[in-house]
Amino acid sequence: MNSKVKNELIYTIVVLAILLVVAVINVNYIDGHKANIAQPENNSTVPANSTIIKVTGYQWAWSFTYTNGTTSTDYLYVTAGHTYTLQVQSKDVIHDLLIPNLGVQVYAVPGHPNQVTFEPTKQGTFIFECVEYCGQDHYLMRGYMEVS
């Protein structure tokens, strides 16, 4: 085996090994966090201890409807240490809700409701925003999440 083939083998194997490690980490994450990944809305896959919050995206605001029937716009009120499931739909065009501090991201697609589960751990005020371009005032489609 000449040195060229040897070198090529070495760098191919090194790249493969690094990628394999990252891929295994990724598969583990997906396997352990199935509820935390955006998926089509289905009440039977909502975790048992989770409170459902109905989210509606429209041009250009987010509205949240809680289990007791109250609604808030551009403010999301949750309690730390409790599990929530956001069931997200859209009234008009495609939106995408992102809460960067919690790594919660879910598309709001008209006619295709999605859900995602998360558990806030820290108290405080965090930002959320729409990250799928949705028209003139897309940048104003943002708000604050109050964790008490």
Place this chain on the structure above:
Amino acid sequence: MSTIDLLILASVVGSLVAILVFAVYYLTASKAESLSLTAKEEGYTDSNAYWREQLYGKPRPLTWSIFTYDDAKSIGLRYIFTSVVFLFIAGAFGVLMRVSLFDPNPVIIQPIIYNILMTQHATLMIYMFAIGAALGFGYYLLPTQLRLKRDNMGHWSSVAYWLWVLGGALFVLSRSSMRWYLYPPLSLQLTPTGAGTFNWLAIIAMELIFIGITMASIIVLKVIFIDRSDDITLSKMPIFAWSVVFTLIMLLSSDEPLMVGLGMLFYDFFNPVFFTGATSTPLTFAVLFWFWGHPIVYIAVIPYFGLMYDIITRFTKTPVYSYFSGVFSLGLLMILSELVWGHHLLNSGLGIDWVLFFTSASFVVVIPSALTIFNMIGTLWKAEKIRLTTPMMFVINAILDFIIGGVLGVMLANQSVNEVAHGTYFVTGHFHFIFVGLTLGVTMAVFYLLYPTFSNGRVYDERLAKWHLYITAFGSLLMSFSWTVGGYLGMPRSVAGYFAQFQPYQDSAIIGGVIIGIGQLVFLYNIAKSWLAQPTTDPYNILEYRTETNQEIGGGE
């Protein structure tokens, strides 16, 4: 605007476009016909090659007549110069966008204008600059690199070129504010606050661009496979020719879904059945779009990989470290990149199984990219002497930027990172590292290399050219790095305003963006200055003409 008005407008514009295309075709074809006769009388070896007296002959001075000549060299020059013009238009839009983000609230540019600039910047850069320059270098360099036997599809190439230019011009005129994704239902909102009143024109423009690049791709593939000299076998082709082959096969195999999708989208203006009806979902269009939209980002990179290989071999006087693995990994990249489009939609409710598939596939696609970069580093490693000319330094900068952008891409392929960073400036930073460093950088490298030939033997100022590189590289690093950090903290992309907490990242990105703009002005000044001076050298370049050294190293093993 009512449906009837829209139909009338569409048909009027359609007819005008058809008349214009026919007029352009007729004028260029008849002019080329008469020139063909002249060429025969004057005894040129190739009846269509007005640019050269013979294949390796001395180039003629550049004139406007490249827009009427139909030989491959003239078509290539048209594509190269048009794409550079669109680069500067779209680049100016980009700098304007940057500057307008100086304040968290839109005070300099209204959101409605910002959204138009954003749409134009993305679409023009991808369809008019990246693909245009790649096709241009293909048309310009391949005839000499492959010693063409004949050059007989010039009229078709010319039509393809004019359709492409027309599409680009109509896209600018449409003032669409739909971003390049064109997702319905937003793209069906023909209002100034939605997709822009004339978004339907943008869709016609996109179809014209697609028809143009599809025709050109078929012709270039025909040039490579059928017209190349008999003594250049497939295994002796330069890697650039291979990279063009893979790019164009990828382009031809994945642009149909979006062409069909755009047609359905246009139908949806009148009768919304395909994407917004009761039994359909807009995600169908998103899938059609990304089935093309992911390969397109590789189309904007793979031909430039080929050019990088060629430039490296010329300036190190060393053959490619491993010709086989170079070609093989580009081919693998072509196949694998068709399988990963879903990673643009990971959070859209694809379902866990598809998320698992697309994230894992995204790791696999890194392997051929990494092999390509190692192959280039291997070539540099084996070289006894590396001539650090301006083009060579652009290529080295491209390798560095590709590594940074590539690693950020691997991070994005993790679902845990993707949930945080998708839709933020992290993604923008990831691909601007690659597009500014590699696509723009290598285009500039090749432009500098070919400049003596374009300009009939004028010489650009080497010092200014180096400054062009330093300024662009520094600006790109500052801009993309600020975006990456800000994006990881949740700074959303494609917004006209933002939370005040992100102002430091935006402001440093603005400085970076303006620096890139200044760098391109240095380039313009350099070109203008040397163009006004007298020719001082021979109008040959080492990429196109075979000297004794690159005769040996031009092909494979």
